[in-house]
Amino acid sequence: MSVDSVAFRKTMSRFASGVTVVTARDAAGDPVGLTVSAFASLSLDPPMVLICLNKGCHDLAAFQTGPFVVNVLADDQESLSRRFAGPREARFVDLESDTAENGCPTFAGCLAVIECRTDQVVEGGDHDIVIGTVTALGAREDGLPLLYFGGRYRYLADDGRATT
Ligand SMILES: Cc1cc2nc3c(=O)[nH]c(=O)nc-3n(C[C@H](O)[C@H](O)[C@H](O)COP(=O)(O)O)c2cc1C
Numbered sequence: 001m002s003v004d005s006v007a008f009r010k011t012m013s014r015f016a017s018g019v020t021v022v023t024a025r026d027a028a029g030d031p032v033g034l035t036v037s038a039f040a041s042l043s044l045d046p047p048m049v050l051i052c053l054n055k056g057c058h059d060l061a062a063f064q065t066g067p068f069v070v071n072v073l074a075d076d077q078e079s080l081s082r083r084f085a086g087p088r089e090a091r092f093v094d095l096e097s098d099t100a101e102n103g104c105p106t107f108a109g110c111l112a113v114i115e116c117r118t119d120q121v122v123e124g125g126d127h128d129i130v131i132g133t134v135t136a137l138g139a140r141e142d143g144l145p146l147l148y149f150g151g152r153y154r155y156l157a158d159d160g161r162a163t164t
Contacts, residue, residue, distance in 0.1 A: 016149040021071045021084045022051055023105040024062040031092050031105045032059035035085040037148050038127070039070055047134040049114060052127045058088055063130050066118025069104040070132075072111045072139075073146040075155050080107060081146060101136050112139040 023033035038052035049070060053060055062068075073081055084091055097105040102115045116132025123129075147154040 019146045024068040026062045067102040070114040074143045
């Protein structure tokens with residue numbers, strides 16, 4: 001059965017995800033980053049995560065080499081997500097950032113900051129799966145996530161319906 005790409009996109013959009021901005025430094029040492037929802041926890045021992053990057057992504061080489069940081073966005077950081085999915089030249093212009101222990105940019109207010117060294121790069125169709133070993137991390141105790149679902153940004157109602 002052949003799968004139509006529009007149907008594939010539509011079907012996958014029914015899977016809700018969080019939103020991250022992944023950052024690294026290019027060969028010249030300049031900061032690079034892009035918005036990524038294809039992020040997952042991979043291994044507990046050792047702690048590892050993965051991100052999936054389009055092979056056409058301009059700064060792919062920086063992530064293939066690493067190190068990199070995964071900045072998990074909070075629900076008031078939609079503008080950061082839009083910025084890092086927009087024109088590359090403007091991404092770090094007039095933007096306050098901090099520097100993680102591994103030298104990559106981080107942003108105040110993120111729900112979590114996960115520092116990685118690139119361990120492995122696996123080809124997956126038109127994307128590369130970049131696997132990182134976690135070298136440092138930090139997380140806020142409070143705050144709610146920015147979500148992406150059905151091709152739109154979404155927000156948790158936090159209405160207490162979640163049960164344990
Ligand atoms: C909500 C959202 C999620 C995204 N997730 C991914 C992703 O997981 N992997 C990826 O390669 N691009 C993803 N993108 C697209 C990149 O952020 C965007 O295309 C960016 O321009 C990358 O290409 P460039 O750095 O070469 O411009 C996402 C965009 C948005 C708005």
